[in-house]
Amino acid sequence: MVNVKDIEKALQNIRPFVHKTPLIHSNSFSKMTGAEVYLKAENLQKTGSFKVRGAFNRMINIKDRKVITASMGNHAQGVAFAAGKLGIQAKIVMPVTAPIVKEEATRGYGAEVVLYGENFNDALNYALSQEGYTFIHAFDDDEVIVGQGTIGVEILEDLSNIDIILVPVGGGGLISGTAVTVKAMSPRTIVIGVQTESAPSAYFSFKEKKVIDKIPLSTLADGIAVGRVGDRTFDIINRYVDDIILVGEDSIAMAILLFLERKKLVVEGAGAVPLAALIENRERFKGKSIVLVVSGGNIDFTLIDRIIHKGLLSSGRIGVFEVTADDLPGRLHSLTGVIASQRGNILNVIHDRLAEDLSVGKIRVVFTVETRGRGHLEEILSDLTIKGFEVKRRNEGNS
Numbered sequence: 001m002v003n004v005k006d007i008e009k010a011l012q013n014i015r016p017f018v019h020k021t022p023l024i025h026s027n028s029f030s031k032m033t034g035a036e037v038y039l040k041a042e043n044l045q046k047t048g049s050f051k052v053r054g055a056f057n058r059m060i061n062i063k064d065r066k067v068i069t070a071s072m073g074n075h076a077q078g079v080a081f082a083a084g085k086l087g088i089q090a091k092i093v094m095p096v097t098a099p100i101v102k103e104e105a106t107r108g109y110g111a112e113v114v115l116y117g118e119n120f121n122d123a124l125n126y127a128l129s130q131e132g133y134t135f136i137h138a139f140d141d142d143e144v145i146v147g148q149g150t151i152g153v154e155i156l157e158d159l160s161n162i163d164i165i166l167v168p169v170g171g172g173g174l175i176s177g178t179a180v181t182v183k184a185m186s187p188r189t190i191v192i193g194v195q196t197e198s199a200p201s202a203y204f205s206f207k208e209k210k211v212i213d214k215i216p217l218s219t220l221a222d223g224i225a226v227g228r229v230g231d232r233t234f235d236i237i238n239r240y241v242d243d244i245i246l247v248g249e250d251s252i253a254m255a256i257l258l259f260l261e262r263k264k265l266v267v268e269g270a271g272a273v274p275l276a277a278l279i280e281n282r283e284r285f286k287g288k289s290i291v292l293v294v295s296g297g298n299i300d301f302t303l304i305d306r307i308i309h310k311g312l313l314s315s316g317r318i319g320v321f322e323v324t325a326d327d328l329p330g331r332l333h334s335l336t337g338v339i340a341s342q343r344g345n346i347l348n349v350i351h352d353r354l355a356e357d358l359s360v361g362k363i364r365v366v367f368t369v370e371t372r373g374r375g376h377l378e379e380i381l382s383d384l385t386i387k388g389f390e391v392k393r394r395n396e397g398n399s
């Protein structure tokens with residue numbers, strides 16, 4: 001069974017190989033949520049995620065010189081990096097859906113990469129079928145859990161008075177290690193896991209007190225897109241974790257954007273779920289001192305512009321709406337005039353008078369407008385309505 005003594009020992013063993021990442025107080029997130037918010041910045045860890053901790057701890061005393069693993073990406077990088085440093089040969093099986101940036105980084109650390117299957121479980125079964133290797137599980141392994149638990153020790157070294165720690169959950173290794181540490185060293189601190197609605201196996205397993213499979217849907221939080229919580233981790237979560245909550249994909253996009261904009265931190269979807277949870281549950285966490293485990297920063301840059309756009313849309317910073325008006329000379333001019341007088345910045349305009357559902361003598365104009373936020377967007381829409389225009393909001397943008 002995993003215990004805090006082993007976790008403290010593990011921290012000494014892996015210390016030469018991994019960073020002690022900073023615990024950063026965030027004024028802006030504190031102000032925004034009414035909590036005292038601290039960020040454990042594991043996105044600044046070697047390989048860009050906490051996964052090196054578990055990988056080093058599992059492999060540091062290994063006899064076999066050949067290891068294999070299956071991973072969506074961050075564990076792959078952790079194992080590949082640790083193997084390189086420890087002189088071990090690593091074969092990594094990744095599903096074809098793993099982000100290219102993670103696949104390339106894993107190869108870059110010197111590992112052999114095999115792409116197999118559509119999801120983590122396919123890759124896992126393939127890796128398990130290979131002979132002649134020691135298998136390094138991404139989460140359901142005591143030594144891996146112990147390694148991840150070193151995060152908890154570092155957090156408590158830097159801050160003793162913590163009400164709540166929010167931890168992303170995929171297979172559950174990170175939260176298991178963290179919870180064992182925290183409940184031993186600071187029993188009053190509440191440990192809450194966060195999953196995306198798109199991959200909620202640990203959430204349902206925790207609520208229903210038995211392991212439940214959930215096939216992951218497509219998600220921005222690819223690092224935690226696991227279909228089944230581990231058996232070991234399920235036991236530890238049941239014993240030590242206080243709650244698990246779910247967050248939506250729009251909140252994850254917004255959280256990634258906030259990290260970029262307010263903290264200048266590149267955070268991947270899985271690492272952003274604690275902030276999404278804090279924002280979705282402001283009332284619950286108000287007045288508390290909270291640590292968010294920002295578990296990784298390996299985001300695919302081809303995704304980032306879409307995430308920024310989605311985040312701007314869901315926070316109302318980009319508004320898309322259509323206006324129907326009489327087809328008279330100067331109509332477009334007066335419409336843009338209203339938006340300009342409200343200091344909205346027009347990014348795109350589509351002017352349509354031929355839509356099937358439009359009566360003759362009417363025009364429809366679709367605006368994509370940059371605003372200061374939801375309140376500002378409402379002001380623009382209500383001013384247009386007051387001035388006699390028929391306004392309808394749209395959900396997606398085309399700027």
Ligand SMILES: Cc1ncc(COP(=O)(O)O)c(C=O)c1O
Pocket residue numbers: 049074075138139168169170171172173174175223224226268270271295296297
């Ligand atoms: C960035 C990131 N955060 C969180 C997790 C969740 O870790 P676990 O599977 O141990 O719950 C992962 C897993 O790969 C990850 O890559």
